[in-house]
Structure formats: structure tokens, C-alpha cells
Amino acid sequence: MWGKNGGPTCSRTPQADASDGVSHLATLMVKCPDRKGVIAALAQLLYGLGCNILASDQFTAEEGVYFQRIRFDLTDMVVGTANKAVLERAIAEVADRFGMEWRLFYDGAVKRVAILVSRLDHCLYDILIRHRAGELRCEIPIIISNHPDLEGIAASFGVPFKHLPVVPGSGPEGKRAQEAQIEALLEELGIDLIVLARYMQIFSEEFCSRHAMHTINIHHSFLPAFEGAKPYHRAYERGVKVIGATAHYATSELDAGPIIEQDVTRISHRDSVQDMIRKGRDLERLVLARALRSVLSDCVMVNGNRTVVFEI
Amino acid sequence: MWGKNGGPTCSRTPQADASDGVSHLATLMVKCPDRKGVIAALAQLLYGLGCNILASDQFTAEEGVYFQRIRFDLTDMVVGTANKAVLERAIAEVADRFGMEWRLFYDGAVKRVAILVSRLDHCLYDILIRHRAGELRCEIPIIISNHPDLEGIAASFGVPFKHLPVVPGSGPEGKRAQEAQIEALLEELGIDLIVLARYMQIFSEEFCSRHAMHTINIHHSFLPAFEGAKPYHRAYERGVKVIGATAHYATSELDAGPIIEQDVTRISHRDSVQDMIRKGRDLERLVLARALRSVLSDCVMVNGNRTVVFEI
Amino acid sequence: MWGKNGGPTCSRTPQADASDGVSHLATLMVKCPDRKGVIAALAQLLYGLGCNILASDQFTAEEGVYFQRIRFDLTDMVVGTANKAVLERAIAEVADRFGMEWRLFYDGAVKRVAILVSRLDHCLYDILIRHRAGELRCEIPIIISNHPDLEGIAASFGVPFKHLPVVPGSGPEGKRAQEAQIEALLEELGIDLIVLARYMQIFSEEFCSRHAMHTINIHHSFLPAFEGAKPYHRAYERGVKVIGATAHYATSELDAGPIIEQDVTRISHRDSVQDMIRKGRDLERLVLARALRSVLSDCVMVNGNRTVVFEI
Amino acid sequence: MWGKNGGPTCSRTPQADASDGVSHLATLMVKCPDRKGVIAALAQLLYGLGCNILASDQFTAEEGVYFQRIRFDLTDMVVGTANKAVLERAIAEVADRFGMEWRLFYDGAVKRVAILVSRLDHCLYDILIRHRAGELRCEIPIIISNHPDLEGIAASFGVPFKHLPVVPGSGPEGKRAQEAQIEALLEELGIDLIVLARYMQIFSEEFCSRHAMHTINIHHSFLPAFEGAKPYHRAYERGVKVIGATAHYATSELDAGPIIEQDVTRISHRDSVQDMIRKGRDLERLVLARALRSVLSDCVMVNGNRTVVFEI
Incomplete structure (x- = not known):
């Protein structure tokens, strides 16, 4: 950084x-x-x-x-x-x-943010609505996705959308090719900050290292619990009484980067995995939005694997 | 159960x-x-x-x-x-x-509860104050500790206190001897429920198995994160933005029993491990008290490794 | 009801x-x-x-x-x-x-909901996104507004939008005329539930009485504090440390109907009225969404001026 | 101040x-x-x-x-x-x-705090336990009460207790006499800060004016809702879904002084007034403790009728 x-x-x-x-x-x-x-x-x-x-x-x-x-x-x-x-x-x-x-x-130099998404729309919608409401001081010149599904939402907010899929069956090579396309686009557009708004691909270590400390990810658990895949399913299995979400800097180690913001919500035995996913959506978008706002306001500094988050 | x-x-x-x-x-x-x-x-x-x-x-x-x-x-x-x-x-x-x-x-048959403590007094005080205020429908015929420190508190509430130390250097044998003393006392007093109110000894598997589902423990983290020793220190190292506490049934697997109640509190980069310990005290006593109240009101049922906690 | x-x-x-x-x-x-x-x-x-x-x-x-x-x-x-x-x-x-x-x-008979809005879009967006995500079991055949501003949002979700302004300078007569237009539309469309999603007009007593207990309003304070206009300004003046939002059944007495759901968020001396308005947006949409979901799931019953809200 | x-x-x-x-x-x-x-x-x-x-x-x-x-x-x-x-x-x-x-x-000059109580013990216990645990940097040379009930608690913590009742039937004169006794004691002991820990007498305007900005009160509602007597009863009547507590500087206008700290807890239709009182106890003691800690750490400044509360 x-x-x-x-x-x-x-x-x-x-x-x-x-x-x-x-x-x-x-x-x-x-x-x-x-x-x-x-x-x-x-x-x-x-x-x-x-x-x-x-x-x-x-x-x-x-x-x-x-x-x-x-x-x-x-x-x-x-x-x-x-x-x-x-x-x-x-x-x-x-x-x-x-x-x-x-x-x-x-302040005259507004940060340029690329949003990366897959198929889930709640975090994307949330960022775009907040941006339009003036809550987030940044430009959003591009939304990048490995799926075409959210193009319509991008369009309704007038933000360019680029579909960059990983070619199925193309293996590590195909993935690297897609990453190269993404990086070329980021470079071309002068992107300062990458937001992984429930982007469902795991980047290569090389990509992560090159973009560490200017890539924010939202993970749908209170880290360090339930790192990796399917955290709500595992939270259900463990029988926890709260679920959480964590916004953190993405690093080459999965879900282990410096935490910027976390929050939780209560659940009970009545909540199925589907209920957790629904309640989690509210949590994910709030936590990501707060983290993003802090970063865009130049309030976040990194101290080893921890963060200092000054109040805006 | x-x-x-x-x-x-x-x-x-x-x-x-x-x-x-x-x-x-x-x-x-x-x-x-x-x-x-x-x-x-x-x-x-x-x-x-x-x-x-x-x-x-x-x-x-x-x-x-x-x-x-x-x-x-x-x-x-x-x-x-x-x-x-x-x-x-x-x-x-x-x-x-x-x-x-x-x-x-x-209702006429009030449960009999044994509280096990070591040196930390906040959970003990909290239970005794709530009990005196009529919040907890139970009898507390005994407080057991491996240290003598909290005898004065027990006395000020008129509750018998029994010091049952593990003899230093006595190895697994000594520990088993102490557990046997505890179990004899529980049996003699007709205890229905054991509350580990920051009791700092780990019981043997045998003890845990015999008392599973009528032993409640308070762990100072939001499980499954930071199982085991020194959770606040590890939370500090990981740089989390919330800390938690978990009340659960103690089973033979450490900190892995069915969760009854959890809650969290926000922290920031300003909070040292000592601050977490201080803030955690409030959390631990609240979470333990809520879990205990639910159990004493016959609201908690076990479903595999999960709990059903009906409202009181 | x-x-x-x-x-x-x-x-x-x-x-x-x-x-x-x-x-x-x-x-x-x-x-x-x-x-x-x-x-x-x-x-x-x-x-x-x-x-x-x-x-x-x-x-x-x-x-x-x-x-x-x-x-x-x-x-x-x-x-x-x-x-x-x-x-x-x-x-x-x-x-x-x-x-x-x-x-x-x-369950086959899905409720039909009319959303009434003015110029603020956050609650409208929120309801439409949740509806599309399947969180709200209802049909939304119409969005009614006294301003044309939000027509584009309605369009992007494919929901009909009707602009029914109060003619400026038309006095109480004009207002009544507009209410009559609204009621005709509600009748024509077979509306079961009216949601005032930051609708900035106060309805006449007659309108309120006729639609009590099937009209939900979101008020931007923790009622009964700060009833009426400009609650965030008054919260700022009073120097409170939490702000709130309240979803309630609208009755003929302003902001005094049965409360369905409330929540709060912390603020500090650093928060200006504008900050409260921003933070309040998150609160308003969450509280309104929870109340709406409870009502649509037939979980809310009225007990005098209080509600019984069963869990979904 | x-x-x-x-x-x-x-x-x-x-x-x-x-x-x-x-x-x-x-x-x-x-x-x-x-x-x-x-x-x-x-x-x-x-x-x-x-x-x-x-x-x-x-x-x-x-x-x-x-x-x-x-x-x-x-x-x-x-x-x-x-x-x-x-x-x-x-x-x-x-x-x-x-x-x-x-x-x-x-830092060498530790503040001297007088705690005023009546019959309710939860806030008193909480302050004394925190003080003993080193959470509150102050001396507590006296606990003053208009009732003798809590003398035993004071004794168990080794704090002097003074019973200064208002003589029944003595009217405003009697009240003024009691206030004079209190003030003499405060003066004699060099008290810097008065904490009304659920003290159930309302002081005269003169007393309040003389001690404004060094008297902290805990009120059992989220002010400005439910100022004055029986806030939990009125909260029940109004059917609110959250209850609160407020720590504020006591001024000559009842419950209208600058707010230092507030918090709330959720309730439901199942909670009777007695349940609110029970849940409120946890809230009151936490809110009062946080406010007291802020004041004792010289973090609170007054800005008109609002406070600036710096982080400790």
C-alpha cells in the first residue's frame, strides 16, 4: 500500500x-x-x-x-x-x-473503482444505489463479470459491463488468460481499487499479490470462522447462533487478508441455510459498503495483517 | 439428555x-x-x-x-x-x-446448580446477583473451585464454597482424583446442572461424557473461531473487528459441544488484548446468563450437535 | 383487521x-x-x-x-x-x-401490494430488489407517487407507475381529490396492503380510518420519540447517541399506530444531520422490509394499539 | 464544566x-x-x-x-x-x-466519586465490581442513600455508606434539609463527580444547578422518549419493540440534560413490564458504566445541550 x-x-x-x-x-x-x-x-x-x-x-x-x-x-x-x-x-x-x-x-482526484461480480446481485445493487445517492466518493468506470447475468443492472445505472468468462475446460491456462484480460482492462481504465462484490472465482496467487491492498473482498462469514466455501452451510452444521460477514483486503492466502469491517446478525434454530443466505445478504452488503466507504475516504491503513480504520 | x-x-x-x-x-x-x-x-x-x-x-x-x-x-x-x-x-x-x-x-422441583470457578469473578458475581434478584429459578447449593480466591464472594451471598485443587505435580492421576472429589460432591448434593463460569481446568473425556448435556460452559470467543486457549490474544493477532462469547454444552471434544447462545461486541484497532478482556467480561456474563436462564426454564433441547432454544 | x-x-x-x-x-x-x-x-x-x-x-x-x-x-x-x-x-x-x-x-392467494412513494428511492429500491429475490411473497401491481421522479426505477423492475400529484394551491379539496384518485386505483386493482415507503404526504383522517391495519408506514425515528416532521434534525438537536426507525400501521393519529418493527443504529457527536439521514436510510429500509415480510407472512396481529408479531 | x-x-x-x-x-x-x-x-x-x-x-x-x-x-x-x-x-x-x-x-489526581442509590442494587453492584476490577479510575469514598437497604453491599466492598433519608411528611423543607446534608457530605469529602445509580429522588432545581455537569444520571428509557416516571410501563403501553437506557448529565430540567451514552435492547410482544424491567437492568448498568468510564477518562465535553464523547 x-x-x-x-x-x-x-x-x-x-x-x-x-x-x-x-x-x-x-x-x-x-x-x-x-x-x-x-x-x-x-x-x-x-x-x-x-x-x-x-x-x-x-x-x-x-x-x-x-x-x-x-x-x-x-x-x-x-x-x-x-x-x-x-x-x-x-x-x-x-x-x-x-x-x-x-x-x-x-479530493479532486476521485478514485476509480472496478466492481467484479458473478451471478449474485445484492452487493452490486447496493454499491450502485449508494454511489448514485452520493455515499461513495468514486468513479465506477467498469463492472466485470465471469457471467453475463448482471449486465441489465449495470445498464440501468449506466455503467459499462464487461463479460470476461473463464472458458470451461480450459484449466489453469484458461483462468490465467481471463486474469490477463481483467488486468489489461484494469490497466487501460486506470483502476485504483478492485471490489469483489461476491465474485465467485478465486484469483491466482500472482494476481492477488499484484493487487493486494487495493482489492477488497466480502466474505460471508465472521472470519476466521468458516474460511473458504459454503460458510452458511457450515454455520448451519455447527449450529451457531450468529452469522457474520467480513470485508477484507484480498491477499494470496484465501480469506486471510487484513480485515477492514465485520458485522453479525442473530439467527435461531428456525433458520435454514436458505434463511441464513437471505439474512446474510443484508449483512454482506452493509459490511461491504462500510468498508468501501472507509477505504474511499482514505481512512484505512494496514499494520501487518491488521488494519487501522480511522473514523470518516 | x-x-x-x-x-x-x-x-x-x-x-x-x-x-x-x-x-x-x-x-x-x-x-x-x-x-x-x-x-x-x-x-x-x-x-x-x-x-x-x-x-x-x-x-x-x-x-x-x-x-x-x-x-x-x-x-x-x-x-x-x-x-x-x-x-x-x-x-x-x-x-x-x-x-x-x-x-x-x-415447577415445584427447582433445579440444583453447581457453579465451578477458578480465579475470575465476573461470571460468578453475575450469576449470584441474578439469582438473588430472582432471575434464575434454581438452587445453588455449592460453588466449587480449584483456587481459594473467590471464597469471600461466595460467603457474601451465603453460598457454600468448596476448594478442590488439583495437587501441583500430581499429573493425570491428580487430576482424576480431583474430578472424583467433584463428582462425589455433585452426587451428594443432587446436582442437576453444572455451570463452568470461567473454570480454567479442562475436564477429562470421561468426566465430560458422564456430564454431557447437563454441563454448560462459557467460552470467550464466537465459536467455532478461536477454540481452545487464549482466544482474545488470537483475535487480536487476527485483527478481527468483533469479539464474541459462546455458551455451549461441554462435551468430550473441547469447545465443540452444542451452542446454546452467542453474542458479539465491536472492537477497533484501538483495543488492546487487555481492552478485549475487559469488554469480553461484559459479553461472557451476559451470554452465560441468557443460556443459563434458557436451560433453567426448560427451553433448550438438543438436536444432534445443534440446539433448539425455545423462547421463555 | x-x-x-x-x-x-x-x-x-x-x-x-x-x-x-x-x-x-x-x-x-x-x-x-x-x-x-x-x-x-x-x-x-x-x-x-x-x-x-x-x-x-x-x-x-x-x-x-x-x-x-x-x-x-x-x-x-x-x-x-x-x-x-x-x-x-x-x-x-x-x-x-x-x-x-x-x-x-x-398460500395460493398472494397479497396485492401498492407502494406509495415521493422522491426518496432507497425504500422503493429495497422492496423491489427483495421482491425480485423472492423474499416477499406478494404481487406489486402498482407504484403510486405524488412526484414523477421514481418512474424510471419502477420501469427498470417492470412495475406500473402512476403519478397522482396533489395540485399545488388546490388546498384541502385538492388533497381530497388526490386521495379519491388513489382509492379508486386501489379498489380497481384489488389491493390488500398499502406500503408508505417514505411517502411524504399526510393522508386525511378519513383515508387513514378507511385503510387502518392494512397500511404500513416507515417513520424515521424510534417512536414515540420524534413523532412528526424532521426527526433527524430534532435527534441532532437533542444530542441522542442512537437513531432509529419504526414501521407501524398508519392510523388517523400521526405516527401513533401499532408498532410492527423498530431498530436503531449508533451515532456519535461526529454525525451531522446529513450523516444521520445517510445512516438512517439503511435503517429505514431494513425495518420496513422486516415489517413487510412479517405482515405478508400473516404473522402480525393487532392487540389494541400494540402488535403481536409471531416469528415467520 | x-x-x-x-x-x-x-x-x-x-x-x-x-x-x-x-x-x-x-x-x-x-x-x-x-x-x-x-x-x-x-x-x-x-x-x-x-x-x-x-x-x-x-x-x-x-x-x-x-x-x-x-x-x-x-x-x-x-x-x-x-x-x-x-x-x-x-x-x-x-x-x-x-x-x-x-x-x-x-493522572496522579484520581477523581473522587459519590454514588447515590435508593433500593435497586444492580447499578451499584456493577460499579463496585468494575471498580474493584480496575475498570474505573476513581476513588469511591462514599455511597449515599435515602434508604438503608444497600448498606450490606457497600460493606462487602469496604465502601462507607451513609443513610440520609427524607423525613416522611416533612414536605419540601424536609427534602431541602436532606439535600443540605448530602451537599455537606460531598463538600467534606471533596467529591468531584456524583453518580445517580437509580437514585429515586428528584433533586431540587437549586441542587441540580449547583451540580450540573458533574452529576451523571441513568434513566431507564431511550430519551427523549418516556421522560419522567415509569418509562417501562409506558413503553409497554405504547407497544415499542426496543427499550433503552440513557446516561446523561443531570440538569435542573428533568431527564433533559446532555446525553453521554445510550443503548437499547430488543423486546417482543411476549415481554411483560416485569420482563422489561429485568432486561432493562442489564442495559442500565452497561450504559451507566460506559458513560462513567468516559467521564472518568476525561473524554466527555459539553457542547450546549449535546456532548462530545471522545474515544478512550
Whole structure:
């Protein structure tokens, strides 16, 4: 997720020019060894440049790692036309001093999200409705699916839909071919974030590694319980009294990536597997939506295999 | 949990004489293959004897097993002094016809509960406070512990306390000796139900088998996640966003018995293992109390490794 | 909601012929003074006719009113072609004996639901998606709105949409005229249930009285707090830490009808009114969907100004 | 809650000397008109004095009021023996510049809490158990009650108990006399915070005004619903599907003070008023405990009639 110490902001996020007048807000995320003076240095830096801090949240993990998210307004930045370069140079300088990794996101540069689906429509509908309602600050230039079923929904929201099936019987080669098609499309469209909205294919380790920490998956159990296939069936067998859903970063190890958000709902002995699937739909879409909103608001940072999720 | 088809009510529950005038309520629990006419037969039986059905709940499991709980008032039973024997004979007759297992509990016969604890006091306090407040219909003739620490709490509620330690270094023999002491005490006191209120010893398979389905344990995770030791530490490592607690029947397989009740609470990256332990205390005592109340109200029936928990 | 004592089933629900082979399930709802023998009489009646009771739930209110819902299978009813008439006559006979009000719903006779909306789309979308997913057993022959905005959504789900505006400046007369148009449409389409899915007009007392107990409204607060207009604004002003939503039967007194379902979500000082509105959308659609599902499954009975909501 | 602009820290909180070596942590709470540079000024100030910021949280209310809580370590403060005075002078200087109200709490100065109770014991037990478990950083030098019933519980935790009844039939005079006795005791014991743990007397307006913002009450409903007496009875009458509890600062207007914490629990038609009272007990003690913990951790600030509750 993070460039090298002192590196520039992620090249995947093209930055709109603040001179377009649309938005002059930005979010700075930093991660560094815990040391005295970090807060003061950053606050002083921004204040000195005429930026107004709107919100700041921080967290020091037990391992001695410091995380901070600063949201600020650069409307009154005093440095003239080249202000962004100045800002970034100033941050780089402080980052260097404290051994920081950092990322800077300008609100003008909206993230571009690809949604991957298969046949289930509830998460897709939910994301599209929230996006239309303005809840999710992103562009959705493409919906990709290994099945054609949901094309109509994409169309009703005016979002392009691409059917990229795995050719039946084509084995690992066929799967790799499909992944290559997907990656080409992601590259072509400048995608920043991949959302697996109940996408029913398991990606290869290579794909996962290349897209770790910008791929979000929704799994229909409260992980680490019921990793893998058919979690509701296994929850039924085990006789649990709550079922859950988990949104996490997809990594090369199945259902084992850093968890972003989880929630549960109560069930009883009366609930069949079908009832769990129905109740689970509500849970899956809510949990995925919350995780997505946090990520799109630049509130999520990764700490090993755990996440720091600042409030929006 | 169940006697043989047509068998009498559990001998562990001595039945008070309804002639004492205290209570004339009873609960009948039946389990049989799903067949037409069961409800009608039981309703007719009770009506014919002058009993008034106060509540009835039923459930047919997918496997074709029928469960029913009937709560009724026998105040107006028409059959004279020998009425209980008549009632039980009538039930046995119907049970025989439908291949029922059944248990009958008279309210006058309050269950006798042994609480087993180690050093943590929150679950013990909670049970004792609820018991004093009248939330739990049972007698608590003994608190047993492998540590002396909680004797003062037992004393402040006027409950006998027995310290039965495992002799350090005594190996499996020592453990078995302690279990034998516990079992002798349970037998002597006519205990119907064992509550492991954060008892930190693992019982032998033999002990568990002998006491399965009348031993309730509280485990500090949402099972099946984090079975075994140190669940909060492992929840922390995994980076989950909810922690849970599970009350279940203890069986010879660790943390794998039928689940009676579960609940969870949200945590965030800010919560250390210590915070989880603190938040978990509230969860553990609530979940254990709910499960215990359900069991004491004769609302819980076992269906393989799952439970049917009727509303009280 | 209930016909007279011993009266026939609601004439608003045309009953499909069981001979169509589609479904042979039915639900009987009864309400009567609490008396011994009711359960036995109904169980015996159904058993005697060859019906198989699948589920039965009952409740005796403190005021001495008895409620029961019985779900049964009439596939094996022994009485030949005229079986429904026989069944209904038998029920009427028992009902007469116990002073019962009763309603009988055959699964073949699906309820017809009109959805009324204004400009907000989240509840409408939610109902339509659930309906398409098979979660709601009903037909939706019409969406009625006082604004044209949501016509496109109706179209994308293939549901007829009727724009019936209140003519601006037409005063109470204009409003009454619009209500008359709505009622004519409801009558014409044989509507059984009206769902106010964030419909922003307040109906006249006359309209409400005529449609009480078959009109469900969703109110965006945990009633009785914040009845009437702008509940989120008032919740913000009061500084509450939870917001809620309430689904209730609309009656002539605003937001005071029997509550069917409620739920809440946590908020903090960080949540603006706009945040509450956003979070509230999730709550409103969930609460309305649960209430609607309960009503459509014939699980809701009215007890004065309170409801009995049996589990589905 | 707040002294005058630039005023000293609350005189009710005697400050232990940091030289005792126990704790060198402190919490600074500030409130001022929203202006650029506040964060930088405070961060710089603390950094300059050698203090290490451990956590910082802030909030800008829509009305343009800025709130911040800073937790810091003064172990390495560079200014020698008179360091606290230097620190406080430095803060006062910055506060003056920005028009800040501020309070500074040293961890060495533990708050002194008086618990007021009547006959119900569940909240009292809960606070005492949590206090013993180390969850609540405070001293509890006194439990005051208008009834003698709970003296035994106080004794079992070793806390002094004072029975201060309102003399029956003594009218408003008698009540005022009792309040005077209470206030004398609070004064004598140097009490910082009053907790009304189901204290069933309503204090006079004068008492409330004098103790506003350092008196916490637990009310057994989700305010603003069911203010005043018998909320569970009224909740039952209204037929709600959730019941709640609210912890708030007591003010001279009954149940209308700033809300600190709320939560709810689900109920159904089966729950009688007695069931609500039982379920409510769990809710009341949890909500009160969470509010108390927040206040004792210096996380709660008042914004008009609303609260800002920072995470601990």
C-alpha cells in the first residue's frame, strides 16, 4: 500500500489540479516509527503553509508504529501557483526526518473503482444505489463479470459491463488468460481499487499479490470462522447462533487478508441455510459498503495483517 | 439428555409434591419423528385431564425430527390425589404411540446448580446477583473451585464454597482424583446442572461424557473461531473487528459441544488484548446468563450437535 | 383487521383454488378470550380433517386475550372437492363456540401490494430488489407517487407507475381529490396492503380510518420519540447517541399506530444531520422490509394499539 | 464544566504532585472558537516542553466550536522541579491567544466519586465490581442513600455508606434539609463527580444547578422518549419493540440534560413490564458504566445541550 520512505504519492492516483476550483481538500496518511514530535512537525508544516487542519486522527500500535491521518483545507495555501509541489516537497522533507511512509490524496482526484461480480446481485445493487445517492466518493468506470447475468443492472445505472468468462475446460491456462484480460482492462481504465462484490472465482496467487491492498473482498462469514466455501452451510452444521460477514483486503492466502469491517446478525434454530443466505445478504452488503466507504475516504491503513480504520 | 422412549422423567430431578400448594405449573418437552397428529394428541391429552396450556412452542428440524415444549397449569386437574401419576402414565402412553422421548418438569422441583470457578469473578458475581434478584429459578447449593480466591464472594451471598485443587505435580492421576472429589460432591448434593463460569481446568473425556448435556460452559470467543486457549490474544493477532462469547454444552471434544447462545461486541484497532478482556467480561456474563436462564426454564433441547432454544 | 366474530375471511383476499396444485398451505389466525381447550379444539379440528400442522405459535396477552397462528398443509384433506368450504365451516363452528375472530389465508392467494412513494428511492429500491429475490411473497401491481421522479426505477423492475400529484394551491379539496384518485386505483386493482415507503404526504383522517391495519408506514425515528416532521434534525438537536426507525400501521393519529418493527443504529457527536439521514436510510429500509415480510407472512396481529408479531 | 476563558483547572480536582513518581500522564481538554493554528500551537507547546503526545482527538462542531483532547506524557519535561506551573502557564498563554476554555487533569489526581442509590442494587453492584476490577479510575469514598437497604453491599466492598433519608411528611423543607446534608457530605469529602445509580429522588432545581455537569444520571428509557416516571410501563403501553437506557448529565430540567451514552435492547410482544424491567437492568448498568468510564477518562465535553464523547 505504501511507497518507499519519502516516496511520492501513489502513481495510480492521478491528481487533479486544485486550480480547477472544485475542491481544495486533501488527506495525508503517514506511518512511521513512534517518535516524539511527529504531530508537532506535521501540524507546524501545514500551518506554516497556510493549510487549515479539519480533522486529525492518530494511533500508536503496540509494536511502536505510529499512524496518522490528517484532513486539511489548502484553499489559503500561501505559496502561489506551484503550491502542490511545495506542499509535497515539504512533506517529503519531514517524512525523511522521521522515517515516514506517506500518501497524499487530493479530493479532486476521485478514485476509480472496478466492481467484479458473478451471478449474485445484492452487493452490486447496493454499491450502485449508494454511489448514485452520493455515499461513495468514486468513479465506477467498469463492472466485470465471469457471467453475463448482471449486465441489465449495470445498464440501468449506466455503467459499462464487461463479460470476461473463464472458458470451461480450459484449466489453469484458461483462468490465467481471463486474469490477463481483467488486468489489461484494469490497466487501460486506470483502476485504483478492485471490489469483489461476491465474485465467485478465486484469483491466482500472482494476481492477488499484484493487487493486494487495493482489492477488497466480502466474505460471508465472521472470519476466521468458516474460511473458504459454503460458510452458511457450515454455520448451519455447527449450529451457531450468529452469522457474520467480513470485508477484507484480498491477499494470496484465501480469506486471510487484513480485515477492514465485520458485522453479525442473530439467527435461531428456525433458520435454514436458505434463511441464513437471505439474512446474510443484508449483512454482506452493509459490511461491504462500510468498508468501501472507509477505504474511499482514505481512512484505512494496514499494520501487518491488521488494519487501522480511522473514523470518516 | 433424554431417557429412552417412553421412559420416566429424569431421575436427577426430584419432583416436589404438587400438594404443597406452591406451584401447579409444569413443562413438558417432547422429541419424536415428525408425524401428523402429535399436537392434537398432546393438546387433547392435557385438555382431557383438565390442564390448561399456557404456552406451546414447536419446531420441526429439516431432518424430520419434531420438538415441542408445552407449559401448562395443572391446578384444575380432575383426577384427584394421584394426579401426577395419572398425568405421567397418560403422557407415557401417547409417547409410546408416537415414538417420543419426553421429559416432564414440575415447577415445584427447582433445579440444583453447581457453579465451578477458578480465579475470575465476573461470571460468578453475575450469576449470584441474578439469582438473588430472582432471575434464575434454581438452587445453588455449592460453588466449587480449584483456587481459594473467590471464597469471600461466595460467603457474601451465603453460598457454600468448596476448594478442590488439583495437587501441583500430581499429573493425570491428580487430576482424576480431583474430578472424583467433584463428582462425589455433585452426587451428594443432587446436582442437576453444572455451570463452568470461567473454570480454567479442562475436564477429562470421561468426566465430560458422564456430564454431557447437563454441563454448560462459557467460552470467550464466537465459536467455532478461536477454540481452545487464549482466544482474545488470537483475535487480536487476527485483527478481527468483533469479539464474541459462546455458551455451549461441554462435551468430550473441547469447545465443540452444542451452542446454546452467542453474542458479539465491536472492537477497533484501538483495543488492546487487555481492552478485549475487559469488554469480553461484559459479553461472557451476559451470554452465560441468557443460556443459563434458557436451560433453567426448560427451553433448550438438543438436536444432534445443534440446539433448539425455545423462547421463555 | 378482523371481521366479525364468526365472519368469513377477508373479502379483500381473493382465494385461489387449491385444485390448481400450486400450493396447499394455509395460515389460520385466531383471536379470542383466553379459555381452556382452544388449542385442543383447533388441533383436533385440523387433525380430524387430515390437515398437517407445520407450525403453531400462540400468545396470551395480559388482558386475557388469546392469539394463535397456525400454519398447516391441506394436501391430504380427506373431504374431497368441496374441501375448503368444509374447512371454513368447521373453523366457523369452533370460532363460534369460543367467541373467536379469525382469518384464513391460503398460500395460493398472494397479497396485492401498492407502494406509495415521493422522491426518496432507497425504500422503493429495497422492496423491489427483495421482491425480485423472492423474499416477499406478494404481487406489486402498482407504484403510486405524488412526484414523477421514481418512474424510471419502477420501469427498470417492470412495475406500473402512476403519478397522482396533489395540485399545488388546490388546498384541502385538492388533497381530497388526490386521495379519491388513489382509492379508486386501489379498489380497481384489488389491493390488500398499502406500503408508505417514505411517502411524504399526510393522508386525511378519513383515508387513514378507511385503510387502518392494512397500511404500513416507515417513520424515521424510534417512536414515540420524534413523532412528526424532521426527526433527524430534532435527534441532532437533542444530542441522542442512537437513531432509529419504526414501521407501524398508519392510523388517523400521526405516527401513533401499532408498532410492527423498530431498530436503531449508533451515532456519535461526529454525525451531522446529513450523516444521520445517510445512516438512517439503511435503517429505514431494513425495518420496513422486516415489517413487510412479517405482515405478508400473516404473522402480525393487532392487540389494541400494540402488535403481536409471531416469528415467520 | 468549564472555568472562565484562561482560568485555572477546576479547583474540585486536587492535583497530586508528579514528584510522587506514580504517574506522569496528563489530559488536556480545550474548547475554543474554530481557528487555524490551534493544533499546531498546542502540539508545538507540548513538544517544546518535552512532553510526548500519546493520543489526540478533536472535533469541530457545526456551530464553529472546536474541541480537543490531548493525552500526553510529561516524564521528560525539561523544565525542572517547577514543571507543572510552567506547563500550566504555557497553556494559559496559548489559551488566552485563542480564546480557549481549558482543563488539565493529571493522572496522579484520581477523581473522587459519590454514588447515590435508593433500593435497586444492580447499578451499584456493577460499579463496585468494575471498580474493584480496575475498570474505573476513581476513588469511591462514599455511597449515599435515602434508604438503608444497600448498606450490606457497600460493606462487602469496604465502601462507607451513609443513610440520609427524607423525613416522611416533612414536605419540601424536609427534602431541602436532606439535600443540605448530602451537599455537606460531598463538600467534606471533596467529591468531584456524583453518580445517580437509580437514585429515586428528584433533586431540587437549586441542587441540580449547583451540580450540573458533574452529576451523571441513568434513566431507564431511550430519551427523549418516556421522560419522567415509569418509562417501562409506558413503553409497554405504547407497544415499542426496543427499550433503552440513557446516561446523561443531570440538569435542573428533568431527564433533559446532555446525553453521554445510550443503548437499547430488543423486546417482543411476549415481554411483560416485569420482563422489561429485568432486561432493562442489564442495559442500565452497561450504559451507566460506559458513560462513567468516559467521564472518568476525561473524554466527555459539553457542547450546549449535546456532548462530545471522545474515544478512550
